[in-house]
Amino acid sequence: MALRLSVTLVLLLLSPGSTVMFIVQDSHGDPIEGADVSFCARRGITDREGMATFKDIPDLSNTPYGGCTLSIQKEGYISVTDAFSVSGDMVLTYILYSAVMASISGTICFDSSQNPAPFTSIRIFDGSTHVQLFSLISDAEGGFSFEISEDRSIYAVISDYDDQKFFLTPGKDQVLVVNTRGISSTVLISVRDPDGRPLARARVTLSSGPLLYMDETDEKGTASLKGVTNGIYTVTVEKEAYVTVTQSLTIAAPDRGGSQAVNITLERTTGMLELEIIAESPLSARVLITREGTELVKITVSEESLFTLEPGLYGVEVSATGYEPVKRQVLILEGQTQSLIIELEETQRRVTVTSEKFSYTGLILVLCGVGVMGGFYMIWRRWFAHSPSS
Numbered sequence: 001m002a003l004r005l006s007v008t009l010v011l012l013l014l015s016p017g018s019t020v021m022f023i024v025q026d027s028h029g030d031p032i033e034g035a036d037v038s039f040c041a042r043r044g045i046t047d048r049e050g051m052a053t054f055k056d057i058p059d060l061s062n063t064p065y066g067g068c069t070l071s072i073q074k075e076g077y078i079s080v081t082d083a084f085s086v087s088g089d090m091v092l093t094y095i096l097y098s099a100v101m102a103s104i105s106g107t108i109c110f111d112s113s114q115n116p117a118p119f120t121s122i123r124i125f126d127g128s129t130h131v132q133l134f135s136l137i138s139d140a141e142g143g144f145s146f147e148i149s150e151d152r153s154i155y156a157v158i159s160d161y162d163d164q165k166f167f168l169t170p171g172k173d174q175v176l177v178v179n180t181r182g183i184s185s186t187v188l189i190s191v192r193d194p195d196g197r198p199l200a201r202a203r204v205t206l207s208s209g210p211l212l213y214m215d216e217t218d219e220k221g222t223a224s225l226k227g228v229t230n231g232i233y234t235v236t237v238e239k240e241a242y243v244t245v246t247q248s249l250t251i252a253a254p255d256r257g258g259s260q261a262v263n264i265t266l267e268r269t270t271g272m273l274e275l276e277i278i279a280e281s282p283l284s285a286r287v288l289i290t291r292e293g294t295e296l297v298k299i300t301v302s303e304e305s306l307f308t309l310e311p312g313l314y315g316v317e318v319s320a321t322g323y324e325p326v327k328r329q330v331l332i333l334e335g336q337t338q339s340l341i342i343e344l345e346e347t348q349r350r351v352t353v354t355s356e357k358f359s360y361t362g363l364i365l366v367l368c369g370v371g372v373m374g375g376f377y378m379i380w381r382r383w384f385a386h387s388p389s390s
Helices: 002-013 357-386
Strands: 018-025 036-039 042-045 051-057 068-073 080-084 090-095 101-110 121-126 132-137 143-149 154-158 173-178 184-192 203-208 211-216 222-229 231-238 245-251 259-265 271-278 285-291 294-301 304-309 312-319 326-332 337-343
Touching: 018 036, 018 068, 036 051, 042 051, 121 143, 132 143, 154 173, 184 203, 184 231, 203 222, 211 222, 231 259, 245 259, 271 285, 271 312, 271 326, 285 304, 294 304, 312 337, 326 337
Parallel strands: 018 090, 101 173, 184 259, 271 337
Antiparallel strands: 018 051, 036 042, 036 068, 068 080, 101 143, 121 132, 121 154, 184 222, 203 211, 203 231, 231 245, 271 304, 285 294, 285 312, 312 326
């Protein structure tokens, strides 16, 4: 009685605080009407919506009490208790489970139903909130049994195998076979180039200690690695003419196995072309780089330039005004730098000079031609004049 009066006095001395609303539901999510809610020395009854509201709740975090206690009771249900401080308005939902208890029993086995696991730790979790409820130890035969509310969903985690959950059902003896290698699943690794096109025949390796999984991508660029257990792996993807990718990959398959998809992009491998242009004087040269007749680079440079190219055979043409164009071929190798030095030579100018004598010679020839024609004419006239008349 003295404690209740002390708490009430503290509440009266503190300034009005926050509003706290409690929503009480059953295991199916339906509201529970008429539940008795006691909170912070106050009492309320849930309405048809399963709600009970408490106003002006002070913050007791800086007092010797530290916070308020909560108790929710309803006939036919297991009571709920809690404690916390209120620093602002809150809406909290609590689930009441049936007071009717059901028996859960079973046997723990490792890898085979013929291999019981005696004296093994079993942790029981709420199936909705994933909060651990309690733990127990299997007996000498690997068996276990306990009671729980008949409407509560629960699952068991055996020993340290956190990646495997076993949902438990009342009314039947269950055999829980733990896969000591862990849950296995299929890992689908999709390999694409930077443009999103699938890459076939890429080698995919998944490794973790002694575990090794290997496959090659199909025409759709997908490798299928089956029976991969959960864990942390190193995945390596290799393909000729592409940069090898190595990265860490965590496989966390669903509780009951399934598949997990991973996307990986491979970049093309590259090499370097170091181009040096030599000329008698500084200039700006036009550089054209081609591969199999296709123009890849067309740029104006001066002296030295560096180009990043995929491995292969390229044609390089360098030209500049006043200089003879130069064509070369160069083979680019993966991860290497190829040097190409091109020396430009000035164009030879051709000048045609017409001599003045050429004009006089032509004139003389013309005059000679006229004289010859005149001579033939005079001879013809004389011959015609002395010929006998008919």
